[in-house]
Amino acid sequence: MDIEKLKQWMEIAQNMQGGGFWNNIFDQEFSKQFLDDQSFKSSSAASKDQVSREKQPESPVFPTIEMLEGDQEVYVIIELPGLNKEDIELGLAGDMLTVKGTNPPIYPELKRSYTERFSGDFRRQIKLPNTITPDQLSAKFWNGLLIVSYPRAYSKVDIIPINE
Template identity: 30%
Template sequence: MEIDRLKKWMETAQQYQSEKFWNNVFDSQNKSSPSLNPIKTVSELFPKCDLYETENELVVEAEIPGVLKENLHISIHHHLLTVTGEYKTLVQNRKYFIKERPNRKFTKEITLPYPVNIQKVKSEMRYGVLSIVMPINREKIEDIPITFNRE
């Protein structure tokens, strides 16, 4: 009886060690609706980011420890900042006793509150935090006049 329970436990543990299992759990390319798929919702929250404004700049800070520069991409299109990357932690032919850090791809999209000067954007990685500094393009901010009809 105990042997059967041990076998079931080993089969379950084996499942959690497979790369395919973890890719399915953290696959950000899943086409399911976020409201129907809680895993998708979790992946949308990752990486954790802060967006704040200084006097003349917008700054994003994103926690992405362990991501290599060659596995990271930053783009800005209109008012949308997109940070994509991939964690690569799984080493083939290695016998894992614990494997809690899966390979996973991520995409983080942040809508910027102001237009930015894309040619002057700077980014740097320090201690696992990606900082993106974007000068606000004040020339592109337009005030829309409001007219009132008096009757």
């Protein structure tokens, strides 16, 4: 692959994923120095990346989740601090649970000098260990936690006779 095509590919990936994309992929000092070389960044991408590093840390995945599997039930706990149940939408397609909504800024009229808090539209897809139907799901919202549960599915094992 020639270097110009590599530069173009890296620039497209940075614009699509944000400046921290390559820092997450290459976490070694040498790679960071190589990627911080201004010849690999357009001036707008470089200044955008520099501003985002100064203003806020790497964006965490939002919302954070925890999946718990018991003998009888599976629980998915989705953290949505500061939101109400009216702010979120929950969907299911096969074994893929989707939660989406909008997390508005607390003080939108004020300039952020530093933040670790996510705000804006979000959509998170969670792969469940089983394929289930929506009527098997139970969801409740409690203290900023969306708790989704469903009965654990066990496959019935059929005994197959062995002929002589």
